[in-house]
Amino acid sequence: MIQEQVVLITGASSGIGAACAEVFAAAGARLILWARRQDRLDTLAKRLPQECTVLTQAVDVRDRPQVLAALASLPPDMANIQILINNAGLSRGLEPFAEAQISDWEEMIDTNLKGLLYVTRAILPDMIARRQGHIINVGSIAGHQVYAGGHVYCATKAGVQALSQGLRLDLLGTPIRVTEIDPGMVATEFSEVRFHGDRQRAAAVYRGMTPLSAHDVAEVILFAATRPAHVNLNQIVLMPVDQA
Ligand code: NDP
DSSP, rough: OOTOEEEEESSSSSHHHHHHHHHHHHOOOOOOOEESSSHHHHHHHHHSSSOOOOOEEEETTTHHHHHHHHHHHHOGGGGGGOOEEEEOOOOOOOOGGGGGGHHHHHHIIIIIIHHHHHHHHHHHHHHHHHOOEEEEEEEEEEGTTTTOOHHHHHHHHHHHHHHHHHHHTTTTSSSSSEEEESSEEEEESSSHTTTTHHHHHHHHHHTTTTEEHHHHHHHHHHHHSSSSSTTTEEEEEOTTTOOO
């Protein structure tokens, strides 16, 4: 049952994270929404059903002190996080390795891997102590298939896969669940971010295919979160029908 559970969603200001906020709010969860763009979080919070308890916090997951401070400032009734959705992430550029920007590599590694680690490490001890929790990591098909120019992004998502499996092994013997959700192409701001705001290049990515919607992914995440307590969906790959 998701009703009244506290769910922390990172990267909730757009795309899959924002869609998760909507579907979990509709299911009766209480939400903590993180991203850097506070204005976007607040606009989203206003769209959610009035009866939904929602707290927005501007948090950059790459900044560990900021992560810890945000958690420390939670009101007592929101401090027991039962579901953590590690969704914040991005890809930058598709340049050949020798031409890639080192700053792009650092941004992807710092967000997709270190950010996920910081947030999980900060929340997990409480989950273990309370013997209750579900960690849901948003990976990608890019963790399974490497494509030209995708080297570092694919490496970060392969890393999310290894971390999810490792975490699950570590938590055997506890009731805490770990799920990895690996989507194919999803129509979000992701491509625009990848190409540093170049909308034409971003739109070209989806030409000739029907990508997943952010809601398609959010509904699968809600499904994983609402299985009976003894059922763990380890890894779910969901693809557009026309993506190889
Ligand atoms: P969006 O760009 O729409 O959303 C990304 C979210 O991550 C935004 O809310 C952004 O918020 C947040 N974010 C980025 N950097 C940080 C940071 N340092 N600290 C906190 N929040 C951050 O893309 P998607 O919804 O598509 O991406 C969500 C996840 O899904 C990512 O992990 C992505 O890798 C994965 N994915 C996406 C696919 C796709 O085709 N779209 C396919 C497979 C996986 P803000 O900028 O406000 O901080």
